Amino acid sequence: MDSIIFDLDGTLWDPRKTVVFAWNKVIENHDKVKKELTSQQLKETMGLQMHEIGRKLFPELEEKEREQFLNTCSEVEKEHLSEKGGNLYENVEEVLEDLAKKYKLFIVSNCQHGYIEAFYEYHRLEKHFIDYENPGRTGLSKGENIKLIIERNHLKQPVYVGDTDGDRKSAQDAGIPFVYARYGFGEASNYDYVIDSFDEMNELF
Template structure:
């Protein structure tokens, strides 16, 4: 594997854990729309990282697609409203690590979230100085491998890697034809990776040493 020129990071389960905020955004929306449904953290945890269309089918199987999508849009609007206050828990070493890594690599964030969530995350974590660009599923409803190539082409990346925490991340990264770096502290499991790190400081140390 050649030395990378850029690190593309997944967001949820890789840089932070905002599942409690996401859970609240669903439950506030259910309450507002008088939907007799409550979702808990454990249930949502198993669905984090899914594309929006698949997520709505999993959470709202009894609703027609267009109705479910409308509810999901409402959830995301609620999420955009509450996230600046409630935020999430940054994983140990992420902010200091990104600050260091940005001195050596171009840093990107690529997530299957809705439009507007990544910039709110970047602002909340105060990491805007370190992130070159970002893209979310909600911007074009396209899968991660497609959006990886959008970033690669837009920024002329020669040797990017994708850093994520799930089997789905691994599969999408393989489809993009770039190396997958697995962080085991996140929400998922996989045995399909080039490198594995058990914490963010280890990842930072490795890439700063290349």
């Protein structure tokens, strides 16, 4: 193994408190969306691309209106994440620092452009990662973005770490082993390795 590609939400951090606050600020000023977003609702959408989240959470909006609404939510969300961050899982920074001495580290997340940058900006973890990708920049699926990272960085034996069955499928689509972060937001039916806390990455590798 020469490299580790990480999912973000549910794997490295839990951003729900900040994201829910930001989205509800937008909802307050919207004439058609009446119900506040809850942390549980957000959890159920983790791992989906933004357009899929929109259809699931805001079916009352027509497509164009939903797209505009989501764009506003995304901008407000990124501002808040840059200023307040999210909840890093225990010992994430220390473990990343150790792993970066042995492996090349990357992030591939199903997020909008600017989201990973906000994660970097607040938590100052960019120094541990070589590259990152998301559909907000490429328009590609997570599996295709994993392939892009592999090709762009000439990786030979990467693994992907994520917390949902969608992550498992994306790793499978990219043809690489999957490490299931069982402490995260979702469930995975099959996996090559499993961790129950981020600390276990050091034990596994």
